[in-house]
Amino acid sequence: MKSLVLERKDELSLRDFPIEREEEVLGPRDVRIKLHTVGICGSDVHYYTHGRIGPFVVEAPMILGHEASGTVMEVGSEVTTLSVGDRVCMEPGIPDPNSKATRLGMYNVDPAVRFWATPPVHGILRPTCVHPEAFTFKLPENVRFDEAAMVEPLAVGVHAATKARVKPGDIAVIMGAGPIGLVTALAALAAGCARVYVSDLAEKKLQIAESLSPAITGVDARKESIAQRVRADTDGWGCDIVFEATGSPKAAAQVFEPLAPGGCVVMIGGQPDPISYDAGAAMIREARVENIFRYAHVFPRCVAMLASGAIDVKPLITRKFSFEESVHAFETAAAAPPADVKMQIELPQ
The missing domain is CATH 3.40.50.720 (NAD(P)-binding Rossmann-like Domain)
Known part of the structure; x- marks a missing residue:
């Protein structure tokens, strides 16, 4: 599928990219999501400009993006809380459910966590993705897709x-x-x-x-x-x-x-x-x-605060790009315009 690919440090391309089979198979407790809005995070830009963040090194082409919202287009046989057509946002880090960190409630520091757009795990600047129901959250009607894509950075705060x-x-x-x-x-x-x-x-x-x-x-x-x-x-x-x-x-x-x-x-x-x-x-x-390292147990709280108006993230969304403009969007983000806070990319629907 067409994806925004970090080929190597300082080189991006928007091209067809083969997604590994395990990322495309829909498990019984998974949902398939059509992506709508993806935010550009500082870590995405850092991988683009430096090729690494600490021990995480880009050693092969990798799809970027981890702040996202979209629409459920297919559900696994054991999914009970989500339905086709539901608007959702997704928590991008999936831990090992059997790890000690996860069992202690600190799943964000599980060494085995698989986090979107952290080498070697691909991100979601692509048309669709498969994600566990447990880390996919339904949006209230009054929460927009662009606000929902802000839940991931808001979760850090x-x-x-x-x-x-x-x-x-x-x-x-x-x-x-x-x-x-x-x-x-x-x-x-x-x-x-x-x-x-x-x-x-x-x-x-x-x-x-x-x-x-x-x-x-x-x-x-x-x-x-x-x-x-x-x-x-x-x-x-x-x-x-x-x-x-x-x-x-x-x-x-x-x-x-x-x-x-x-x-x-x-x-x-x-x-x-x-x-x-x-x-x-x-x-x-x-x-x-x-x-702190990322976040844990806060996505539902963030969605609830956006829905109630307790927190308004809309003023932080300062620029939007189309999916076809993704390379230009990252070049712009890397230049760090002083008047911009959060840039987002909207995928075709």
Whole structure:
């Protein structure tokens, strides 16, 4: 089937691609899905520009894409919760159901998890895919396909807010105003934060951040110290939570500076190399540090919040491309236009 294929580092093509038989056979608890909308994730772009993310190396042509929505077109013989015609979004990581991590409820850290567009597993920038019923979620009528394709990145923010144990009235700092930083800001507010400070180097992204809620304050890191701003606004006490969502070693080295005593740091941004960690700053605050890897158990929560209006991701969708424009879409995303947050690709229906 025609697919967006990463042939090798810096080379993409839109071409017919043979999908392995095991990915096309419909099992008794699987559904076949006609893809509608696929988001372009930073990891997709990183594979395109670097050919690897940490230990995951593109060694053979691979289909990209893992943020998706679509329509069920066929169901397996034992499927009970989905029907042909249902509009759905899909959680892209499938763990080994018998692994210890899965049995303990931490299926996202199962070493055997198969995650779309993570070598050697193919992604879903293609017309159809087969996916387990258990990781496919029906959409309420008022949730659009483009919003549904945002559930995957939103799940990261909701998982981060859950790990932070947000309490009503908390003050949070988000380092980074990219897609993950902004969905984390929305998740933190939905969880109960009274105010969220978002710091970044891009003025356009800070403007988008502030447009999402009057409770969000943008801080231009080129002109102002986030730590000084937060301390000034909190009578020197600091914030309750810091979410590091840049993946920048420089930003990660400063995570404790705005943090209040007893506060929590949540590390979201991926770091390719070991980073500086101020153990003394953490110690004198008795800081709690959490790390997240993707997400677990949050897709239904995300869909419910989109349906209720508790979270609105539509302002984050800043550009759309047709499937035929997929190569151009990735070239555009790789250029990182400052006014764009989330770009999406729509497949023919």
